[in-house]
Amino acid sequence: MLSNCDIVAISELKHAFPFSFPGFSVLRSRIIDGEEHRGGVAVCIKPFLVKFIHNVRLEYDQVWFQLTLTADVWWGACYVPPRDSPFYKNESFAKIQEFCTQGKVIILGDLNARMPNLDMFNSTGVTYQPNPDRGSNANGCKVASLCADFGLVPLNHRQPLDIISKAISLSGNVVTGYLS
Numbered sequence: 001m002l003s004n005c006d007i008v009a010i011s012e013l014k015h016a017f018p019f020s021f022p023g024f025s026v027l028r029s030r031i032i033d034g035e036e037h038r039g040g041v042a043v044c045i046k047p048f049l050v051k052f053i054h055n056v057r058l059e060y061d062q063v064w065f066q067l068t069l070t071a072d073v074w075w076g077a078c079y080v081p082p083r084d085s086p087f088y089k090n091e092s093f094a095k096i097q098e099f100c101t102q103g104k105v106i107i108l109g110d111l112n113a114r115m116p117n118l119d120m121f122n123s124t125g126v127t128y129q130p131n132p133d134r135g136s137n138a139n140g141c142k143v144a145s146l147c148a149d150f151g152l153v154p155l156n157h158r159q160p161l162d163i164i165s166k167a168i169s170l171s172g173n174v175v176t177g178y179l180s
Helices: 091-100 119-124 138-150 163-168
Strands: 007-013 025-028 040-045 053-059 062-067 070-079 104-110
Touching (some): 025 053, 062 091
Parallel strands (some): 070 104
């Protein structure tokens, strides 16, 4: 299944050992000294796309890059731990916000964000299936705030459609594809 994809984001790697994925080149988030038991995130990219990658930023639990094919879009693979985790850092959302101010973004990964009511986004042209998770949390509130501030469109629980092309064709400045 994954071999049909050109870009794959993998969250919550459990170790800092070298990581490879057959048929892909790998970009890996920065590992913090003393946290080698946490591996962060990795972005696996098909070799034909490697020559188009530029502006790579390897951050704590985040990998950001641009492709010359989508010059004004920042691609981000992000993991944000739950607020009660000893690894949660306020800087995680600050870093995401920083990239949102630089142009369009597509965020892939796990933000541990629970947003039960996605109806506020129906005006964007993307429709949502009812979210069976009726709870919310602080990360979900932060993601909702980022969506409101930067015109982001969550793609979780969307109705079946060609989600990326639909999201990129929206009139807003910024799109997101965070998937948990």
